[in-house]
Amino acid sequence: MAIHRRKMLAGVGGSATIGLAGCLSSDEDAGDDDPEISGETLTLTTTTSTYDTGLLDELNAPFEDRYGVTVDTVFQGTGAALETGRSGDSDVVMVHARSLEDEFMEDGYGVNRRDLMFNDFVVVGTSDDPAGIGGGDDVEEAFVAIAEEGATFVSRGDESGTHTKELELWEAAGVDEFGEWYREAGQGMGEVITQVDQTGDYxxxxxxxxxxxxxxxxxxxxxxxxxxxxxxxxxxPYGIVAVNPGVHDDVEYDLAMAYIGYLTGPEGQEIIEEYTVEDEQLFFPEAISEEPNFQQYVPEDWEPDD
Structure with missing residues (x-):
């Protein structure tokens, strides 16, 4: 499969300055010989969707080249990725389940969360469409129809962001009984899609x-x-969160913040915008906006203590 990027827009390219979110002083040159960063390894835990699409390879290479570092990327479901961060075994987490991200921050394990990008979920299935949901615009009705038909639904079943969203949708649809038609794969998105293509319905x-x-x-x-x-x-929506060095003092916090600054700055956002597969844009950047969104830094329902 041809995976490629369209031509970079004029004015933003390999020479663009990357914001380091305060981890380097203004008179330091962010180059390969910087003693604070060069040669270090950043451990990133992220979702299987960023792996399956190939986006992370495209994003990480310029960052590694610019700073002379290695990004060790561990692909897990969102729940597992956050759990790895809780244990201090990763430096930065990129996931897509805001409720779980908020819990991660409220428990003190994450700091400096930023909105990163978004795409959307879709209900996919075979062309014969046994539940007759094709072309509908009500996902709750579609889930009810799948359950009533007993059509085979393959779930991630892995506490990922996709699985979290799926469970929210079943609850919203009022479906709380599941039979043999409901299969939990416990695998990543690519594997689940392949299973549906071979033996499932939706x-x-x-x-x-x-x-x-x-x-x-x-x-x-x-x-x-x-x-x-x-x-x-x-x-x-996808977010990125640094693991709190106040909880785990051995995390690579400065490097994590450099990485967050790169991904949410002009160059990283440009790569996300221009990344395509078969001429289809897969993700849409949302870190840079004319209007400030302070909720991206704290849990959505957070209020200061009295």
Whole structure:
């Protein structure tokens, strides 16, 4: 499969200055001979969707080259990625389940969260569509129809961001009884999509992974997310969080903040914007905005103590 990027926009490229979010002084040159960063390894835990789509390879290479460092990327479901951060075995976490991210920060394990990018979820399935949900715009009705038909639904079943969203949708649809038609795979997004293509009827998937695999599978999008005019219930925002050095003093905090600054700065956001598979844009950057959004730094329902 041809994975490529369109031409970088004029004025932003390899020579763009990367914001280091305060980890280097203004008179230091952020080059390979910087003694504070060069030769270090940053451990990133992130979702399987960023791996399945190939986006992280495209993002990490310029950062590694610029600072002479290595990004050791561990691909897990969102729940497992955050748990790795809780244990201090990663330096920075990139995930897509805001409720779990908020819990991570409220418990003191994460700091300096930033909005990063978004895509959306879609309900995909075989072309015969046994539950008759194709073309519908109500994902709750679609889930009810799948359950009533007893059509095979393959769940991630791994406490990932996708699994978290799926459970929210079943609850919203009022479905609380599951039979043999409901299968928990306990695997990543790519593996689940492959299972549905071979032996299932439906699954909930992120659009980016579906698009990255479209030449390998024979599945259709039956219920669209907001990117193609569907329900906002299927929105899929990604965030990035540094592991708190006040809890784990051995984490590479300065390097984590350099990485966050790079991904949320002009160069990283440009790479996200321009990354395509088969001429399809997979992710949409949202770190840079004219309007400040202070909730990206703290849990959505956070209030200061009296």
């Amino acid at each position: 699954t909930l998937a992120d659009r980016g992974t579906v698009l990255s695999m479209q030449s390998e599978i024979d599945l259709e999008i039956h219920v669209e997310g907001p990117i193609e005019g569907g329900t906002e219930l299927l929105a899929n």
